[in-house]
Amino acid sequence: MTGVLVSTTINGDAVQFACPTDETLLDSLRNRVGLTGAKEGCGTGDCGACSVTLDGRLVCACLVLGVEANGREIGTVEGLVEDGKLHPLQEKFIEHAALQCGICTPGFLVAAKTLLEKNPKPSEEQIRYALAGNLCRCTGYDKIVRAVQAAAKEMRKK
Amino acid sequence: MGHDTNYQDREFKIIGTRVKRPDGIDKVTGRAKYGADAFAPGQLVGKVLRSPHAHAIIQKIDISKAEKLAGVKAIITSADLPDLTGSNRGMTDILENCMARGRALYHGHAVAAVAAIDEQTAKQALKLIKVTYKLLPHVTDVDEAMLPDAPIIQDFVLQDGKPSNIAGISTFGHGDVDAGFAEADVIVEKSYKTEQTHQGYIEPHACLANVSSDGSGELWVTTQGHFSFRVVCSTLLGLDMAKLKVTSSEIGGGFGGKTHVWTEPLALALSRKANRPVKLVMTRDEVFKASGPTSSTSMDIKIGAKKDGTITAATAMLRYQDGAFPGIWGMLGAMTAYACYDLKNVKTVGHDVLVNRPKVAAYRAPSAPMAAFGVESTMDLVANEIGMSPLDFRIKNAAKEGTQASYGPVYGPIGIGPTLEAVKKHPHMRAKLKKNQGRGMACGFWFNFGGQTCVDLNIGPDGTVSLTIGTIDVGGSRASLSLIVAEELGIPYDQVRTNIGDTASLGHNDTTEGSRGTFSSGMAAIFAARDAVGVLRERAAKMWDIPVDDVVWADGVATATGAKHSNLPPLTLAAIAAKAASTGGPIAGHNEVVADNAGVSFASHICDVEVDPETGSTKIIRYTVIQDAGKAIHPDYVEGQFQGGAAQGIGWALNEEYIYGADGCLQNTGFLDYRIPVCSDLPFIDTQILEIPNPNHPYGVRGVGETSIVPPLAAIGNAVSHAAGVRMTHIPMSAPRILKAIDDAKA
Numbered sequence: 001m002t003g004v005l006v007s008t009t010i011n012g013d014a015v016q017f018a019c020p021t022d023e024t025l026l027d028s029l030r031n032r033v034g035l036t037g038a039k040e041g042c043g044t045g046d047c048g049a050c051s052v053t054l055d056g057r058l059v060c061a062c063l064v065l066g067v068e069a070n071g072r073e074i075g076t077v078e079g080l081v082e083d084g085k086l087h088p089l090q091e092k093f094i095e096h097a098a099l100q101c102g103i104c105t106p107g108f109l110v111a112a113k114t115l116l117e118k119n120p121k122p123s124e125e126q127i128r129y130a131l132a133g134n135l136c137r138c139t140g141y142d143k144i145v146r147a148v149q150a151a152a153k154e155m156r157k158k
Numbered sequence: 159m160g161h162d163t164n165y166q167d168r169e170f171k172i173i174g175t176r177v178k179r180p181d182g183i184d185k186v187t188g189r190a191k192y193g194a195d196a197f198a199p200g201q202l203v204g205k206v207l208r209s210p211h212a213h214a215i216i217q218k219i220d221i222s223k224a225e226k227l228a229g230v231k232a233i234i235t236s237a238d239l240p241d242l243t244g245s246n247r248g249m250t251d252i253l254e255n256c257m258a259r260g261r262a263l264y265h266g267h268a269v270a271a272v273a274a275i276d277e278q279t280a281k282q283a284l285k286l287i288k289v290t291y292k293l294l295p296h297v298t299d300v301d302e303a304m305l306p307d308a309p310i311i312q313d314f315v316l317q318d319g320k321p322s323n324i325a326g327i328s329t330f331g332h333g334d335v336d337a338g339f340a341e342a343d344v345i346v347e348k349s350y351k352t353e354q355t356h357q358g359y360i361e362p363h364a365c366l367a368n369v370s371s372d373g374s375g376e377l378w379v380t381t382q383g384h385f386s387f388r389v390v391c392s393t394l395l396g397l398d399m400a401k402l403k404v405t406s407s408e409i410g411g412g413f414g415g416k417t418h419v420w421t422e423p424l425a426l427a428l429s430r431k432a433n434r435p436v437k438l439v440m441t442r443d444e445v446f447k448a449s450g451p452t453s454s455t456s457m458d459i460k461i462g463a464k465k466d467g468t469i470t471a472a473t474a475m476l477r478y479q480d481g482a483f484p485g486i487w488g489m490l491g492a493m494t495a496y497a498c499y500d501l502k503n504v505k506t507v508g509h510d511v512l513v514n515r516p517k518v519a520a521y522r523a524p525s526a527p528m529a530a531f532g533v534e535s536t537m538d539l540v541a542n543e544i545g546m547s548p549l550d551f552r553i554k555n556a557a558k559e560g561t562q563a564s565y566g567p568v569y570g571p572i573g574i575g576p577t578l579e580a581v582k583k584h585p586h587m588r589a590k591l592k593k594n595q596g597r598g599m600a601c602g603f604w605f606n607f608g609g610q611t612c613v614d615l616n617i618g619p620d621g622t623v624s625l626t627i628g629t630i631d632v633g634g635s636r637a638s639l640s641l642i643v644a645e646e647l648g649i650p651y652d653q654v655r656t657n658i659g660d661t662a663s664l665g666h667n668d669t670t671e672g673s674r675g676t677f678s679s680g681m682a683a684i685f686a687a688r689d690a691v692g693v694l695r696e697r698a699a700k701m702w703d704i705p706v707d708d709v710v711w712a713d714g715v716a717t718a719t720g721a722k723h724s725n726l727p728p729l730t731l732a733a734i735a736a737k738a739a740s741t742g743g744p745i746a747g748h749n750e751v752v753a754d755n756a757g758v759s760f761a762s763h764i765c766d767v768e769v770d771p772e773t774g775s776t777k778i779i780r781y782t783v784i785q786d787a788g789k790a791i792h793p794d795y796v797e798g799q800f801q802g803g804a805a806q807g808i809g810w811a812l813n814e815e816y817i818y819g820a821d822g823c824l825q826n827t828g829f830l831d832y833r834i835p836v837c838s839d840l841p842f843i844d845t846q847i848l849e850i851p852n853p854n855h856p857y858g859v860r861g862v863g864e865t866s867i868v869p870p871l872a873a874i875g876n877a878v879s880h881a882a883g884v885r886m887t888h889i890p891m892s893a894p895r896i897l898k899a900i901d902d903a904k905a
Contacts, residue, residue: 044829140801
């Protein structure tokens, strides 16, 4: 088994880790960097619980290799809080009870943040399609969509 | 305790408000620790080898090569676990489901497990284990499994003294159904099938086991019942119950699937053998193959009615598969089938049938959705035959206070009638439908459960309150329980924190199932708070040096009553807590209770669908859930349960199913092919909470978590029938099945 040293940026911090070449970015983040916010729900890119950004693009960390992070910028749910303040999406998810068990929440937040960066005023349908790669089994998505709508509104005020 | 649990009508101050949940920040920041998020120094990775065959004798397991692989620290097979054959059958079944003994009973049945220094090594070791199988004939269909020449799954299951796959036959009902059918003007008989579905929680089963050489151990696990896991795991492994500390992680969904042990005893056994911590996380593929799905079913429903809409007789012959081990799923189907109705003559028979599939586990109101599909579809057919609206037909026959339920008991105040009246008034029922659209409605019932519960309430030196509970929180119950304590003590919500205790910190609590979390821990929290109020009054009396009878507790302060004490300013909880050291020590309240008489729960759902006649594809256009909550402690999380259950029901109705090949192997073991509803599949799900107090809970609370999955299959079936003119009798109503039904109807 060959280990490779990976130099990357995670949530703005320079980070180095060594991992085998066949290890997923998700395993590297969780087991080597110690960031367990991204979750493994399937390992096959179907559930979105491991959603992170790679150079600003939304990806499933279970479908990216750890070594692919080299020289790139990774964003995870742990990076959503800025200056000790929750991101409006985080605020609205709590306020609207948009989580029950919460296992899918980190993935939804990262995916929704990516959506709102591209489209500050998404329609309900656009929100539903943008989040269609993130599975939630508890909520029926109702309160999640409402929370994203409320966060988008809040962010437009700023 | 009986009378203390009675409902008392009262004005609430903060019950029913939509406060923020205490674990919210942890869960939106990634800080919350779930099953797979724990780490122990020196931990090994556990992996399980599973049978590639549906049914096979395990002739030999050769671990010699795997053992020699560098980094492999322990390998176990059934030979490393106690042989419980001939002892308690239930425990034997649990253990033999965790690890096959002599025979693999389903595709995915565990045959060996490995602990190694890392994931790669563990996976490589699995490949080096050589298992010699002798294939046996298999059966995965419930009807085929009941045929006389079907392969026998379990030798100990007998019917009339002969080996059989029918593990149980349960009959319920009253009256004389033959006489009832003879009185009927209209009789409809119909057969239905439903396919097997999985709870589909997003978090796979995960645990971290750590057994020391002195026989003590710790288990960190995602579970609905850490106390029950302690009982089962310590019994299976011969550990002292008090020496095994089980801690429930945050739980990433359960819906009944995390009420059972699957790999946890294996992780403990590996840890004991390796003398190191072992983390064992199931893959999604393993979750589908080897953790409890719900039953597939086959059933015959017969309902007779008079022209005025009175049901004269009703029967249900239900066949539920249990997987490879006996369960109670057919029995529960037979109990729930007609629970919504007031019937003079009713008979239901539930068969529990063994097949070569994974051991069935509870899935949210287990067994009720399938029986309701058959019954509620047939209700619409009967209504159509007699020319009555399906809604009025249900209202006419709805159970009410005093009705003898088809499963035995006589109902107290219940919500089926009110939910149906609410359907009648709901604007959804008057909304215009477009071409290819149809509307359906259906009712559902669930028993709810209470069970053994205990809580500790501790008042800190600063006057903040900590409630320790033994039920788990899967959807906001910590917020609800903090609300209850704040209400009882008359203090702000933020002054209370609810935590889940491990098995070393509290007495036994039954598994969090049967929608019991907020109901039963809520009941115990009320009594613990009242217990603490008694102590607070005593302490205030001591501080004032007056008789305790002259002290009342209201609005978060102790007040001295009577003219003599009018000069004494009230004492806050914080002021009393600050003096605890000199008035008798720490201030606490406790309660242990068997929370009996959980109020039964009813719901009625309305659903609009649009069916594409060219593809058979069905879209949910509008969905409304109306359910009796008894009392909604935190309405957001009550609505969340209604919406979540409806969404799971929608997935079940239209899409989800276990697909088995002719080889008896499960073909769709991932979320790509086992497709649960995604965000773009669903509309907003409207909810209406009714509050018909449960007479057996101080606040009137009924469990709310499960009933919402019961009506959707039939509500959607009825809507599809209205939209496309075809009566679907096979769940899921996938596009190909609907298209075939449309084509068949044309032919």
